[in-house]
Amino acid sequence: MAGPETILEVSGLVKHYPLTRGILFKKQIGAVRAVDGVDFALGRGETLGIVGESGCGKSTLARLLVNLEPPTAGSIRYKGEDITRLSGRALKAVRRNIQMVFQDPYTSLNPRMTVGDIVGEPYEIHPEVAPKGDRRRRVRELLDVVGLNPEHINRYPHQFSGGQRQRIGIARGLALRPEIIVADEPVSALDVSVQAQVINLMARLQDEFGLSYVFIAHDLSIVRHISDRVGVMYLGKIVEIGTDEEIYEHPTHPYTQALLSAVPVPDPAARERRERIILSGDVPSPADIPSGCRFRTRCWKARERCVLQVPPLAVPEEFRGTTGPAAHDSACHFAEEMRVVPPEEPPEKPPEEPHNSANTHEVR
Known part of the structure; x- marks a missing residue:
C-alpha cells in the first residue's frame, strides 16, 4: 500500500x-x-x-x-x-x-x-x-x-x-x-x-x-x-526515524533507548521492571562534534569503528530484508532492538458478582 x-x-x-x-579583522x-x-x-x-x-x-x-x-x-x-x-x-x-x-x-x-x-x-x-x-x-x-x-x-x-x-x-x-x-x-x-x-x-x-x-x-x-512518525535528533542530526510503534516499542539506536528509559511510567509494577539507562558524560559542544558517530562519547556500545566511520541513517544490516518493526532507519553501527519499558501485565479479572435485579439500584 x-x-x-x-x-x-x-x-x-x-x-x-x-x-x-578579532574586532577590525574578523577571522573565522x-x-x-x-x-x-x-x-x-x-x-x-x-x-x-x-x-x-x-x-x-x-x-x-x-x-x-x-x-x-x-x-x-x-x-x-x-x-x-x-x-x-x-x-x-x-x-x-x-x-x-x-x-x-x-x-x-x-x-x-x-x-x-x-x-x-x-x-x-x-x-x-x-x-x-x-x-x-x-x-x-x-x-x-x-x-x-x-x-x-x-x-x-x-x-x-x-x-x-x-x-x-x-x-x-x-x-x-x-x-x-x-x-x-x-x-x-x-x-x-x-x-x-x-x-x-x-x-x-x-x-x-x-x-x-x-x-x-x-x-x-x-x-x-x-x-x-x-x-504518525517520529524522528529523534542528537547534535544536529536525526539518528533514528520511524513510525510511533517502531520508535517507542522497538527502538534500535542507543540514544533513543536512553531517552525512552527516562520517560516516567505511571504503573508501579512496570516501573520496577524497567531498566534505567544512565548516560555517562555531558553532551558535546556543537562547535566541537566528535569524529565518527557523534553519540560515541556517551554510548556504552562504542568501539573503534564508531570513532572512524559516520554511521548512515539507514536500516541496520541485521534487519535488512525483514519486515518487522525493527527494520527502520537508525544511524548506529551496532543497532539492536531493545524493549526499554516492559509490556504492562493485564490486571486480574475480578470475579463476577451474581446478577440480582432486585438490588440493581441499591446504594452500596
Missing part, C-alpha cells in the same frame, strides 16, 4: 553559525553546527514528530523549514520546488502555505495589538486571501474554530491565559489556510491539563483542514500521542 503523497522533502539540510575572532575559527545534515520527508496529512534534548537543533530546524533563516547547505523542497532558492514574490507565495506556531505564547504575540489585529495581520500581508471588508468575520470564525469566544476580538494578549494565547497563535497560523504547520514546542510552556486541550485541538484541526504537521517537542509522550 502506497504511503501519502510527499508534500515536503528535506535533504542534506545544514545550518552552521560561524565563530569569529570554527562554527556551531546547529543542524548538520538532516533528511526526511513529510506526507500530506501526516504528522512528523521531532524529539531530542535541549540544544540538539530542533528550533533551528523549525526556523529553516519556514525560511526564517537561510540554510548553509541542503534543500527544502515543497511540492518539488526548492524554497531555499526562492525570494521576493515566489517566497511570499510559498510562505502562505507553510506557517509556524511558536513555542512561547507570551512573547510570540504583540502586546500592543488586539487579538483581532494579531489573527488578521496575515491578511494584510496576503490581501488576496480575504477581501478587506470580510476580514473581521473571518477572524471571528477562526477564534471560534480554536475554542475562543469571538466576542473577545478586541481584547489584548495580557487578558488571556497561557493556553488561550497559544490558541490565538494557532488561529493566526490557520488564517491563510496553509498546508503545513511547523509547531515548535507549542505546549512546553503550558500546564499539563492545558497541554492536552491544545494537542486535542491540533489533532481536530488537522482532520478538519487537511493539515500536515512538523511537531517539535522534548516530551516523548506528547509526541507519540499526536505523531
Whole structure:
C-alpha cells in the first residue's frame, strides 16, 4: 500500500553559525553546527514528530523549514520546488502555505495589538486571501474554530491565559489556510491539563483542514500521542526515524533507548521492571562534534569503528530484508532492538458478582 503523497522533502539540510575572532579583522575559527545534515520527508496529512534534548537543533530546524533563516547547505523542497532558492514574490507565495506556531505564547504575540489585529495581520500581508471588508468575520470564525469566544476580538494578549494565547497563535497560523504547520514546542510552556486541550485541538484541526504537521517537542509522550512518525535528533542530526510503534516499542539506536528509559511510567509494577539507562558524560559542544558517530562519547556500545566511520541513517544490516518493526532507519553501527519499558501485565479479572435485579439500584 502506497504511503501519502510527499508534500515536503528535506535533504542534506545544514545550518552552521560561524565563530569569529578579532574586532577590525574578523577571522573565522570554527562554527556551531546547529543542524548538520538532516533528511526526511513529510506526507500530506501526516504528522512528523521531532524529539531530542535541549540544544540538539530542533528550533533551528523549525526556523529553516519556514525560511526564517537561510540554510548553509541542503534543500527544502515543497511540492518539488526548492524554497531555499526562492525570494521576493515566489517566497511570499510559498510562505502562505507553510506557517509556524511558536513555542512561547507570551512573547510570540504583540502586546500592543488586539487579538483581532494579531489573527488578521496575515491578511494584510496576503490581501488576496480575504477581501478587506470580510476580514473581521473571518477572524471571528477562526477564534471560534480554536475554542475562543469571538466576542473577545478586541481584547489584548495580557487578558488571556497561557493556553488561550497559544490558541490565538494557532488561529493566526490557520488564517491563510496553509498546508503545513511547523509547531515548535507549542505546549512546553503550558500546564499539563492545558497541554492536552491544545494537542486535542491540533489533532481536530488537522482532520478538519487537511493539515500536515512538523511537531517539535522534548516530551516523548506528547509526541507519540499526536505523531504518525517520529524522528529523534542528537547534535544536529536525526539518528533514528520511524513510525510511533517502531520508535517507542522497538527502538534500535542507543540514544533513543536512553531517552525512552527516562520517560516516567505511571504503573508501579512496570516501573520496577524497567531498566534505567544512565548516560555517562555531558553532551558535546556543537562547535566541537566528535569524529565518527557523534553519540560515541556517551554510548556504552562504542568501539573503534564508531570513532572512524559516520554511521548512515539507514536500516541496520541485521534487519535488512525483514519486515518487522525493527527494520527502520537508525544511524548506529551496532543497532539492536531493545524493549526499554516492559509490556504492562493485564490486571486480574475480578470475579463476577451474581446478577440480582432486585438490588440493581441499591446504594452500596
